[in-house]
Amino acid sequence: MRRLFTHAVLGAAVAVAVLAPFNAGALERGPDGLVMVVAGRQPVATLDPSVKYDASTRTVQQALYDALVKYENNPPEISAWLAESWETSPDGLVWTFKLSPEAKFHNGDPVDAEAVRFSFERTLKLNQGPAWMLSSFLQPENIKALDDHTVQFTLDRPYAPFLSFLPWWYVMNPKQVQANEVDGDMGQAWLASNDAGSGPYKIKRFEQGDIYELERNANYWRGFPYDDENGPASIIYQLIRETAAQRSALSTGDADIVLSLSPDEFDAVASAPGIETSTQPALTAFGIKFNTKGEFTADENLRKAIAHAFDYEGLVKIYNGKAKLQTSPFADAIDSKIEVEAMPRQDLEKAKEFLSKSNWPDGGITLEFVHVQGNEEQRLMGLILIDSLQDLGIEVEMVPLTWPNMVAKGSDVKTSPDMMAIFATPVSTDADAVAFQYHPDSWGKYYGSSFYDNPEVASLIEKARFETDAERRSELYAEIQKRIVADQPEIFGMMRERRIAFRDYVGGFSYSPVRMTTEIDLYPLHIEK
Amino acid sequence: MLLFTAKKFLIMVGTLFALLAITFTISHVAPGDPAALAAGPDATEEMIQQIREEFGLDKPLPVQFLIYVGGVLQGDFGTSIHTGREVVSDLARFFPATLELVLFSILFAIAIAVPIGVISAVRQNTITDHTLRLFSVAGVGLPMFWLGLMLQLFFALKLGWFPLGGRLGLLTDPPTTITGLYIIDSLLTLNFTTLLESLHHIVLPAVALCFPALASIARVNRAEMLEVLSQDYIVNAKAQGLSKFRIVAIYALRNAMLPTMAMIGLRFGWMLGGTVLVESVFNWPGVGLYAVEAAVASDFEPIVAVTVLLGFMFMLANLAIDIVYGILDPRVRGANI
């Protein structure tokens, strides 16, 4: 049997070699320097800034591209970026921007007025992604490059919050886009996984559904807010779908920043050595949208019964206290936000009273609750809903869907579910960015899946939008908030804090509430020794 | 022999075609509008209609099927909605990962199950025999996905011996693609860092995948060993004073391996099914994970393609077994299949 034994020893040696822990720490030197790893659970859908924006997509787009202006700080401020300065005509119609002469695209071309004009025109023509923000009052032909460094926008109507949308309109290099156009697609196929930007990072690897690596643009025209030697050679945005795996990656150092820990994991990690956390209020509001034209939820009394049976405290408990209940359809940091007194809270007596006035006084119905597949927080909210509505004799069927399927379902009044869990982040702190969600123009968008139909509110929203007198505008929005609450098109939920955890050597982590809860600004990130 | 193989092969092609028809039908009678899904959230009714016409979704089902088969014959399995790429190029990317995992898992299964079978046979009806058999039988009842989670919990999270998932570490570049199997490719290109890391990543998922197969392989091996060990020539060899190890390892095992290999071939097919679970647990970028993500996203064309692909591999394994048996046992050739 001796030979058997030697074989066993050999086997064990191989096993040990394979077993030896590899802690390929992320900050280990790659071939070109330090590599920082950000782990998130949402894939980057496309790099094309005209086509789509969501938290992960914009995190990457913001690093590859520059806009005329940029949101920074808390409370959010608009700072000059590609535009050095700007002015508005007295009637609020004409906006003129002076561009910084240093700005260069990654291939060395200057960022000129024509590039700005081209980019805005492209986004408006493709009419996807951010196009809706400006499309109702800006025509492509009314954007003019006056000279190399001056670009002028003439709006159809005066629109005060125009500037507040511009940080999301990125500027692309027209030459690169046109060179890669296929069958008149305006370069869409190419731009999906390549960049034509001027931003602080360049795309290095685009492995869809897995890894996106951005290489630092050492010649960035604006420079970096840290010493060059502390800058990462590249940043990897890695998809880690399981939150437990994100947590493990953070604690082993395989990831330096993780974006989507569950509230419980976050609390567990917060006390670990070497790890820092950032919890700050976000603009994002969570609501459960009713389909106000649906078979059951068209009944206002039923909606109110549900809203009064719902366990709002449970929402806060899900986040271990790191969330605040909404006191208005508007999140806290939105302009003209008021506290609506009639905001429903859990009150079973009232709930039963409303139910008795509805078409289903004894319940006995089953309602659909649609949420994002794999989103643990939304699933928990569904469980709270099931528990809360048991007292009304209403059953809830949980339907997890992927986000695209959910959006598709909510796009049609006939398929829009009875109740749908929606996190919505307004694109700016201007009240119109939220109020717009309750206007018929939003019907069929995910945030308009309630098909809320109140002509009076709609005309108030239109009126407030173009009102230039600040005080009068606030009054209108106060009225709008009260009216919306009175109609109960959704269960107004809460605003959670963003929970981002990172290794303590990550420096420059900054925060602006207009960013979505898992969106971060990669530009200032560096290593602190 | 050639006739036998050709006949088998023809039947296989027919079966594949029928499988394609069945999965196509299943996925196209389903509720839901693939055109609306493909068109995306901002689509107008005209855009959806246009897509419907473009993909022939407005035509009756049999016509759609013919169009589809026409595409398949030209190597076109349609486009995946959730990855936005052609299904064929997705499969080309994900299948090598699955194949690598399954092959490795087979190796593990052999390395564990054959010794169990041999030792059980040599020590028939002793405590060792019972213990080993119980161990392998227990594997049958183990939910693979749960075993995977527990392996992760213990060996990756608690002890930190193995990575939690994936095929390679973040900073390691995949080896130059030759076969698409990282372990083989890195061996061929003498890239030992990548080789070691691929091995390191494949251990846990391969163990989780092979466990349920252990019992049947060990059982066949034990039974065959028992039979072989009672044969005259073994008894003779013993009488001639050859060492016990030599007898067991060389004479007996060699003869017992053929039926064992047949069972392993059978298990290969089942492991292909198991990859769906194991890949989900270990975030292994193979066709199983791809199929599950497609199923969750109601993305039909990848599901049909993966089903047919796995069916093909399954049949291929069975065909291989049949051919081997056909060569060894001429009686099988004429038999009605």
Next chain:
Amino acid sequence: MTQENIIMAEERQATWRERHQSTIRQLRLYAHTYSRNASAMLGLAIVALFFFVALFGPLFVPYPEDATGAIHLDNKLQPPSWEHWFGTDEVGADVFTRVIVGARVTLHISLFVTVVAMLIGVPLGIAAGYHGGRIGQVIMRLTDVFLSVPALILAIAIVGSMGPGVQNAIIALALAWWPGYVRLVQSKALSIRSAIYVDAARTMGASNFRIIFVHILPNCASPIIVKASMDMGMSILGIASLGFLGLGAQPPYPEWGAMISTGRNYLPDWWWYSFFPGISIFITVLGFNLVGDGLRDVLDPRGRK
């Protein structure tokens, strides 16, 4: 009742016994052989426990409302303790309660899948084996197609197109499971069809119906029973797998696979959440397998590979 009547009744009973004496003796022999197999007895004990828990467990669970979606957020993710033997889950529900009630759910589902698969597979198998001919050919080819792909993959394809949910998962599994029975029954029926006693019955004018029910079915019974007991275990695994992938039961439905699917998000700190449902699946499936193995040794020794 008169003396006469009682005697008649006794006689009748005696004749019943007499008529079935060989069957009874056979069953006794089976029971005896089976009881000498330690692992088979262990399996029987597990299965008996499982049935007991599934049938009566829900009556005794400490927090019955937790199985139907009650939540206690103040009490979430508590480790195992006297109050909560298996700890609590992410909404404070008692994991022990949910596992016990889950046994009943599991029994329902696996029985349904097995029975439906048998109801589809056995008649088709008899048709193919006994009648043969063109219909038999078509049935067998169709069976081959279904057998040409792993059952779990087929089930995923079916659920994928019908949409996730426990009903759809059950249907999908049943649809993916029947072909095994066709193969089994067909070969048996084929061999019995030409047996001498069946020929004899036929010449005596027995109807096809009678031949099938008196001669063929009873002869197929042993392998069917063995396969069914194995399939109980396998369908438990199948349904749990679909639940784990998010394609089967949805919370708060207390299905073991779905519980593990959620529980994995709470590893490693809150391990009990996915540990206990998993170990329950393991033990139950093992039990059915051991029983199936034991039955095969007794009923169908040649079927053993």
